[in-house]
Amino acid sequence: MLIRPATVKDAYTLASIYNQAIEERNATFETEPRKIQDREQWILNQGERYPILVAELNDLVRGFGEFSVYIDRQSRGQGAGRRLLEELILECKNIGYWKLVSRIFDFNVASRTLCKRCFFREVGMYEKHGQLDGQWMNCVIVEKIMDSTIH
Numbered sequence: 001m002l003i004r005p006a007t008v009k010d011a012y013t014l015a016s017i018y019n020q021a022i023e024e025r026n027a028t029f030e031t032e033p034r035k036i037q038d039r040e041q042w043i044l045n046q047g048e049r050y051p052i053l054v055a056e057l058n059d060l061v062r063g064f065g066e067f068s069v070y071i072d073r074q075s076r077g078q079g080a081g082r083r084l085l086e087e088l089i090l091e092c093k094n095i096g097y098w099k100l101v102s103r104i105f106d107f108n109v110a111s112r113t114l115c116k117r118c119f120f121r122e123v124g125m126y127e128k129h130g131q132l133d134g135q136w137m138n139c140v141i142v143e144k145i146m147d148s149t150i151h
Contacts, residue, residue: 001080003087006052006064011039013061014054017070026108027070029130029137051091055080067092067102069114076110085118093146100146103129103139112140120144 006014015034021027022034046052052066057080063071065084092100103126104111112122120142128136 001062001083002056003053003083004056006043006054008040008043010054010061010064011036011043013072014043014052014064015039017061017063017072020073021070025132026105027068027111029132031132049095051088051095053084053087053091055084067100069111081110081114082117085114089118089144089146098146100144102142104142106138106140112142115142115144118144 015036015038018028018030018039019033022030022032043052046066050066052064054061055063055065055071055075057075057078061072062075062078063069063080063084065081065088067088069081069084069088071081071084089100100120102115102120104115106125116122121144122140123143124141126139126141129139130137
């Protein structure tokens with residue numbers, strides 16, 4: 001599996017993968033599908049401080065990460081998420097980040113497990129952090145203090 005920086009050529013696939021997450025309602029509060037043009041501008045405007053990486057296997061992009069990690073349905077459970085998150089940790093460390101923080105829906109066991117495997121710790125819960133389809137959602141807060149190792 002190849003982990004590399006995203007390019008504008010990846011916009012279609014990144015939009016498709018993110019739209020899966022929107023459909024599934026398990027990883028984002030977003031409800032409107034992303035368009036290719038939105039993802040093109042997002043990739044172009046991120047800059048060096050906010051890396052976007054893709055996981056590519058057999059010449060197909062299987063997932064992407066920009067701290068949040070999104071994997072194509074057909075490619076889940078094959079290690080792309082972990083590889084992406086580990087590489088994002090290294091990228092952020094090289095940029096000079098001292099801490100990574102994120103939120104995960106409390107019922108998203110796969111994402112919580114991935115973060116634990118990459119040595120994030122759960123530090124709290126945002127109760128009723130936001131609404132999705134009229135339902136209040138709780139989010140677990142995770143953090144990783146950067147040190148001399150990727151773990």
